[in-house]
Amino acid sequence: MTVRILGISSLVTLALTVWLGIWVTPPDRVQGDLVRLVYIHPPIAWVALYLATGIATLASLAWLWSRSRSPYWDRLAASSIEVAVVFTALTLVTGSIWGRPTWGVWWAWDARLTTTALLLVVLLGILAIRRIPADPETRARRSALAVIIAAVDVPIIHFSVVWWKTLHQSATVLNANLQPTIHGSMAWTLLLGFVAVTLLFFWMLAMRMRIERLTDALEGAELTDALEERWAEGAPEVEGVAR
Amino acid sequence: MWRDALLVAGKDLRIELRSRVVLNQVGPFGVLVLVLFAFALGPAPAPMLQAAPGLFWVAVLFAGLLAVQRSFALESGDRGDGLRLAGLDPAGIFLGKAAAVVAELAVLEVLLGAGVVLFYGARLHSVGVVAAACLAGTLGVAATGILYGALSSGLRVRETLLPFLLLPAVAPILLAGTRAWQAAMSGGQPVWPWLVTLSVFAVVYLALGVLIFGPLQEST
Numbered sequence: 001m002t003v004r005i006l007g008i009s010s011l012v013t014l015a016l017t018v019w020l021g022i023w024v025t026p027p028d029r030v031q032g033d034l035v036r037l038v039y040i041h042p043p044i045a046w047v048a049l050y051l052a053t054g055i056a057t058l059a060s061l062a063w064l065w066s067r068s069r070s071p072y073w074d075r076l077a078a079s080s081i082e083v084a085v086v087f088t089a090l091t092l093v094t095g096s097i098w099g100r101p102t103w104g105v106w107w108a109w110d111a112r113l114t115t116t117a118l119l120l121v122v123l124l125g126i127l128a129i130r131r132i133p134a135d136p137e138t139r140a141r142r143s144a145l146a147v148i149i150a151a152v153d154v155p156i157i158h159f160s161v162v163w164w165k166t167l168h169q170s171a172t173v174l175n176a177n178l179q180p181t182i183h184g185s186m187a188w189t190l191l192l193g194f195v196a197v198t199l200l201f202f203w204m205l206a207m208r209m210r211i212e213r214l215t216d217a218l219e220g221a222e223l224t225d226a227l228e229e230r231w232a233e234g235a236p237e238v239e240g241v242a243r
Numbered sequence: 244m245w246r247d248a249l250l251v252a253g254k255d256l257r258i259e260l261r262s263r264v265v266l267n268q269v270g271p272f273g274v275l276v277l278v279l280f281a282f283a284l285g286p287a288p289a290p291m292l293q294a295a296p297g298l299f300w301v302a303v304l305f306a307g308l309l310a311v312q313r314s315f316a317l318e319s320g321d322r323g324d325g326l327r328l329a330g331l332d333p334a335g336i337f338l339g340k341a342a343a344v345v346a347e348l349a350v351l352e353v354l355l356g357a358g359v360v361l362f363y364g365a366r367l368h369s370v371g372v373v374a375a376a377c378l379a380g381t382l383g384v385a386a387t388g389i390l391y392g393a394l395s396s397g398l399r400v401r402e403t404l405l406p407f408l409l410l411p412a413v414a415p416i417l418l419a420g421t422r423a424w425q426a427a428m429s430g431g432q433p434v435w436p437w438l439v440t441l442s443v444f445a446v447v448y449l450a451l452g453v454l455i456f457g458p459l460q461e462s463t
Binding site: 118122129139142147153160 | 270377387390391394396398400404407408411413415418419422436437440443444447448451455459461462
């Protein structure tokens with residue numbers, strides 16, 4: 001039920017964002033209609049770079065800490081990494097679409113772009129680790145450790161690349177002196193965009209976790225069935241006698 | 244922990260001294276990488292000179308990858324659980340294996356450094372900066388390499404998995420090491436941010452390895 005409410009509210013807020021973003025808000029003085037990407041691209045990037053990866057890191061820590069260890073945290077980490085891959089790829093795609101007309105190139109070796117691309121590769125590596133067949137506990141341990149090793153790396157990658165080169169415009173909302181450089185209807189639409197994409201993320205996360213839970217249950221059930229079949233193979237005569 | 248680290252490093256290096264796999268196979272491979280890049284860049288000296296610092300570090304990363312694979316191949320198969328059964332401190336095993344890889348890579352880096360100077364005509368103005376960058380960068384490569392090596396050791400897909408995991412993770416070393424070398428070659432550019440980045444990377448991963456190598460060993 002909660003999942004359904006999440007899904008519906010994300011759909012509604014997304015539709016509102018699209019309506020406000022395309023028809024209601026004015027074009028930008030410098031960027032014209034291109035600025036409308038601002039209602040989608042930063043929210044997606046926020047989910048990809050902070051929310052999803054943050055949840056994956058915390059869930060992995062929770063799994064590794066023996067007192068709170070439970071399959072729940074592994075499912076949460078696995079699901080948020082998968083959703084993070086989708087959102088990181090979307091960040092790169094929407095950023096590319098925005099970069100081509102404004103910067104004149106699809107791709108630039110800018111700090112944030114490079115960090116995001118490396119993050120995508122690192123996340124794909126963790127997914128590759130999860131695909132290696134193993135018993136659930138080993139797989140959970142491997143994946144949690146891989147997440148921790150990668151989580152330590154991402155800030156270092158970010159700062160080294162920032163020093164390396166920077167072209168991307170600085171943050172609009174969360175800048176150093178917390179003075180947003182966006183106003184009026186555009187600011188509200190951007191805020192709505194953040195809410196909508198965040199809701200969408202949590203809905204996808206919840207759906208993904210349900211799939212994970214059902215897969216686990218199915219594997220358990222298959223094992224039980226297989227065991228029962230093997231028992232039944234040796235048992236018919238005994239059953240016949242009993243009847 | 245330190246005593247176990249010394250034991251493990253001594254064991255790995257003794258095997259290397261007797262088998263000479265890293266020196267006789269990985270070393271020539273690193274030099275070959277430099278030669279191949281020279282072919283790719285063409286015979287003009289200017290682009291080669293410009294690319295020299297980056298190519299040195301790319302060659303170091305490739306060689307480091309092979310050194311890490313070799314380090315875990317020593318304990319593959321029947322000997323897989325030997326180190327764990329010996330009751331050694333996991334942190335000691337981590338530091339020992341990393342130290343052995345650092346020692347092997349240090350020899351290779353001298354070789355590759357000579358290769359860069361000979362083939363590409365690079366001139367290193369401040370040898371101190373070069374040495375400091377190499378030391379910090381190599382510690383970082385070895386620490387991350389041993390962590391990811393342990394994560395992928397014993398898996399059937401380890402040969403393909405390890406480069407996929409390790410190379411993006413050590414991207415900061417490639418960036419910072421290259422910049423430090425460029426500063427050492429031309430002079431005048433700021434060098435401290437890069438040496439700090441390399442050192443922070445190395446310290447963070449050495450500390451992380453000491454903390455998590457125990458559970459990491461259980462995951463194979």
